[in-house]
Each structure stands twice: as structure tokens, then as C-alpha cells.
Amino acid sequence: MLVSYSWLKSYIKDIPEVDKITDLITFHLCEIESVEKKEDGDAIFDLKILPDRAHDLLSHQGVAREVASLLGLEFKLPEYKLPESEKDSPLQIEIEDPGCIRYMGRIVRNIKVGPSPEWMVKYLESVGQRSINNIVDATNIVMLDCGQPIHAFDLSKLSSEKIIVKNANDGDTLELVGSEKIKANLKGTDLMITDGVNNLAIAGVKGGLLSGISDTTTDILIEVANFDAVSVRKTARRLGIQSDASKRYENKLSPTLCDFAMKEISALVLEMCGDATFEKVVDVYNNVPVEKKISFDSVYISKVLGVKISSEDIEKILNNYKYEFTKNGDSFELKVPNMRLDIEGAHDMAEEIGRVYGYDKIIPEIPHIDSESVDNSTWTNICLAKEKLVSDGYKEVMNYVFQDKGEVQVLASASDKKFLRDNLTDSLKESIKLNTVNLPLLEMDEVKVFEVGTIFTKEGEQINVAYGDKKNITEMTLEEFMKEKVSAEEFVKNATLQKPLKQQIFKSWSIYPFITRDIAVWIPERMGPEKLVSIYKDFGTELLVKEPKLFDSFTKDGRTSFAYRLVFQSDDRTLTNEEVDTIMLNITNEIKSLGFEVR
């Protein structure tokens, strides 16, 4: 979520500078994706609000309260100027589905739609929102400020002054507000705001175009409501619409938040439309949440964190956070704030106290565990099987589990291979093919590979071992392999597999094809081939990528013929035969100049 530093500052007079806030949030609250400092002194934080705090922190007030509490600074709300005379309202609200937990409606007449005041445009634009008109902007400002989504309807577009919250009929459609001209196809499970005759909005997701605010709107209905998180999520997901409102509802909001939001939106509308007349708020509130209390003590908190935190330290933290609590010696009983839907028990307070106290103050300590458990024998067998195959000259490969045929299929996949492998042999064959082509690069004479891995059949999964070469591949279960191939004394060699691995540098390979050239040279019998190898390396240039490989030699009439294979490859292009010919010519010339004969 984008959060404006200036906006936070409007609540915390003494807020420290941007860099300090960045560190504070990173180590005591949540990750920051980016910080953008603006020329006017503002800075925009992109916060990765954690899912369990999305109830209260997808809002500037929420973040400001956190920052103030972490620093022990004062958090101060402005004085809202509220409408004075409130007329009785003809508005009727009916909730037909429990997916709507609370619905507050307020009719405001005689408003004037127009551009928003400058501060509002600035705040909206600073967090990447576009200014639309004063009424719509006010609803967005309140949502970004306190986290409560708000919707405003053009009252004249309703068939009567009545709201019914109920499920859509299968096949209903609704054209939505916004520039994309989306027509939503609705289902019977979608919760709708209706006027009894027409669908007006998809609850918690998006408003309809027809009942939206236009330049000529004079009377409005303000909706401040609470909807079930799962219901909103399912509808938003199905329609592929993620709005700022649905994002907040999906994470579950406290229905108690509606009271403040209605106050704030009323004050904003009044500020912009001085002649407006406000009717009384109509509030249908079905499931008022019960007050939750939890208990914990400083001994428990210290035991979980592994650092001694005194009751006084805890008390100070709770006070800074304005928690309502009672303290009895080391024990605390705390009233869970309405907005903190995440706090369920003492373990949550270990986190709350710990992150404020500072995880950096916890001193690392290595525990000693006395347990009689031993390693799972499947693991030991996997290690032994691999060791056995390596000692028999096989090289380990790993292949994809996902294949284009098999007995078990995954439902949806980002890849076109939707089946799980039912054997290891098929991919091992592919692996042998691939590596045979690369033999000169691998500096090997033949490909011998193995894989130990899980296969999936209708009966279930099992761990198999497969190994082989171009001619023959053998595959069996791990148990069978252990029985047939691994002798008893090899069990004790287990430890040799777990040698520490020195930090080494992996060499990436070129994606371009390589070219091989063979060269055989007669040299005097008593002379070794070292001189030849050094010529190959010196004249082979950087394109010679492998150690020259001796593949044939024989002696006749006092001379020995040494035949070497040279492998050329470039990291950035496909080599041409002409390039390699030139290199080979240089090599041949050098050899000839020393008086040796190239065969």
C-alpha cells in the first residue's frame, strides 16, 4: 500500500525524518518495497502490509498509530466539524443475506458536485489516485485514511429511497463505473446492493454506472457498510475485479469502523458543500462483535522470545499502544481493540511485545537437545544408493516431475506439461541423448547417468532408482535397489557423503554450438606430447574451451603419433567453420615450423 509521509505527519506532529521512519517500519512492522522522496518534502512508502494486519493497516491512520506507538509519540485526530441539524430520514434499509454484516446509509441533499479542494487532489495524487470529483474523492480519501470503503449513490437514480442488500439472480448483468466500460455477468451467489427493483452495485466490489455520481447530481446516498470477506473475495475473484474496496473487505474489516468513517465522510462533504442538508444515519447492524479479552504474563513472553522482558517494559509498550488492560504483578489482562482482529491469544502478544521491543536485542543461543530419534531410514537409503551409483561411475541428474503423459494429472498448470512422471526411465533416456551430443564438452567417453526420485502412479507415490547408459537403463524401487545392489558394509560408509563443500564458482555454459577438430602429429619417439598440448592452448585462442583430449597414439619407426581432439565454442555467437579453420591453420603452421609432421 502506498503511504504518504505528509499524510502521516498530519497525525504525528513530531514525526522523525523519512529515513528513520523507513528503518522503524522495516524492523518493527513490515517490509517496505520502495521509498520515493518527493521534491516538496513528502515521501511515498510502498508498504507490504502483512495479511494478518490488513484489517487495520491498509490505512494512513493505522500506519500512523503504529508509528506513533512505536516511538511513544502523540497521535492526534483533527477536530471534525459535523453537520448540526440532522433531519429524520425516509431511507429504508433491508438486509436479506448474512453476507452483509452492517449497512449504514445517510441521505445528503443539495450538494454541489465539482472539483475537489487542492489538498484533497494532492493527497490522492501522492498515493497514485486520480481525482474525479469532490464527492467521489471524499469517499476515496476516507478509505485511504481510515481503511473503510465508502460508496456514494446518486439518489435520483434509485427507484425509491430504499436499499435492499441481497443476492443477484443468475444471469443478471451490471454495467460498472470506471473508464473500462465493464459489464459484469452476475451469479446467484453475488451479494448486491439494490433498490428493490434494480441492481445498483456489487457489494464491496464496485458500483454500477447508472447510480454513480455525475456533474448534475444534487442528492446522494452515502453507503458505509461491512461485508463478509469470503463472499466479497469470491465475487471479486470470479469477475476478475480487484478494487481498493474489495481488497480491504477481502481481508476482513471490523464493523465497528463504520461509525468513524460515517463521521469523517460527513465532515468532508459538509466542508465542501456548506449548503447541504444531512439526514439522520440509518444503521442496520446485525452481528455486533463481542468484546474479547486475553491474558498473558511477562514470564511467558520472556520464555517465548528467549530474552528477559520485565512487566514494566511490557506495561510501557501497552501504554504507548493505548491498549486497555489491567496489570496484576507479572500478569496482564487485555481488552483486544476492535480493529485488531488478528489478536487471539498470548502468542500474539509475544509477537506484539517482541517486535516493538526489538528482535535485534535477542541474543543468539545454541540449544542442546537430548532426543533419542534417529534419521529416517528412507533418507539414509537415498544417500547410500546415490553413493553406490557414484562409486560405480554414474553421474547424478535431476529431471522434471512434470511430463506430457502419466497416470496422475494436475488440475491447472502454468506449464503445458500436466502429468506427473510415472517412471524415471523416460527422462533418463532424454538426458542420455542430450549429454551424448555434449560428450566433447563433458570430456567423457560415454554417458552413464542415474536419478533417484519420486514417481506417481494410480496406486500412489514411490521412490525409484534408475541408472544406465545408451544401451540399457535399469529402474527399480529404492528398496529393491538396496536389497540387490548395496552390500551391508556400505551402510557404515554413510558419513563419507557428507563432506563439507568448499565455496566454488560454477561455470555457466554457452548456449551456442561447439565445433570439434581432431589433429594427429608425428613426433620423435622419446619426446612426450607436452609441447603439442602447449601449442594447441597457445594458438587455440580463448575459443578453445576444453583441455585438448588425447584419443589415440601409436609408435612406428621411431616416431609416435598423438591424436588430440580440440573443442571450440564462443560465449556470444555461433562459430563458423572458417574461423576454426584459421585457428587450425595457425596451429598446423606452428607445428610444421618446428619440423614435425601433421598427419
Place this chain on the structure above:
Amino acid sequence: MEEYKKGSLHPLTLIMNEAVAIFKDLGFVVEVGPELEDEWYNFDALNVPKDHPARDMQDTFFIKDKKGFVLRTHTSNTQIRYMENLVKQGGKPPFAIVVPGKVFRNESTDATHEMQFHQIEGLMIGENISVAHMKGILLEFFKRFFEGENVDIRLRPSFFPFVEPGFEIDLKIGEKWIELLGAGMVHPNVLNNCGIDNKVYQGFAFGIGLDRLMMMKLKVPDVRFSYRGDLRMNQF
């Protein structure tokens, strides 16, 4: 231009074996478990509610015609199986296990993301196993794993349904901090789901990506090199 040895292990196996060896030395034993798992072991027992957004954080492979089964998204399923089994056989904490193994996420692949990869997860439960112990074990692990480097760790608040408090842990190698793993104190509900008394026992869990460790330690530039059966991987 080093000579290739005759037989060789895949570098991921080398990394996995080394990680296991260090944890064994620190008192852990090795557990393994199934890759095709039911939702109880992969999600429910780990305190991931059925309709919670956290369940979307993992893009899961569900199995066709086998309702309620998934390719495991982490090796935490094996922690649950281990604890359930321990309790069934009359055992109780303390214990410390690590679970190396293959896991799956349904996401598009790039140089740092694969649909299949390997993790090593750890779980240590006892009467007084704390965040301080978690820090101690992980710091010691990384010191030994990146031997010769100047190594440190730091904790940041995070959230995973199966732990509380939850942490994101950064690793410092040389002068640079890298976000590396998730960890936390095992959520009391998880212990309870396995029949372990959460009033008496507590402890920590963590999960480290082995492919990532391989890329860091051996400087392998692309995770997708791993699973193509290509022997050019086997350089060590």
C-alpha cells in the same frame, strides 16, 4: 579447465547433504515425507484456514480426480506427520528434525523461480525452545555453510499462518543483506493439531530454499539449469 570426475552427484545433492550434515551436528535428525499430500497435512493442520487469503499466497497444484490432494507446497507436511506419529507412539518433545525434499509451486518460471524446487525445513520443540535458540541455530548454520565469509542474520516481522511470532530472516554475507528465509515460533494451534500440549511445549520452525543456497554458494546463475538432466551441472 578442470577434469570431470567419473561418477558425480548433482550440485543440489551436495548442497542438501552439506546442509543436513551441519544440522545433524547441531542435534537434528532427518525426516522425509510424501510429495503428493492431502490438504490436512499441507494446509489445515498448519493452521491455514480453508478460505483464508494466506492459502492463495501459495499457488498450489491440485490433483485431478483426487479431491483434497495437492503437490506439497512445502516440506512442513512432514513436520505434522512426524509429530502425529511421535504422539501416537507415546513419545513427546524434546525433538529436533530437518526435512529436506522437493516441493512444488504453480507459477511461471524464470531465472530464480521453478515449479519444482528443494527446501530444507527445521523444527525444534521443547519446554523452553525460544526465538533466541532459533537465532542461535540459524546463525551457526550459516556461519558453517558459508565458512570463511563474514556472516550475520537479522529478523524482521512477518506472517505465516503456522507460526506466531513470524519472521523474515535476512542473511548478511560480506557487506550485503539478502532476504533469505521465513521462520517463526510454531503456532500453538499447530502443536495442538498434532496432539502436543501447547501449554508445556514450544519451539521454532524454519524453511530454507536449497536451490537458492546452491545458487549463492556455487554462483549458479539460473535455477532452471538444475532439472534438465544436463551433466554440465555436475562440476563439483
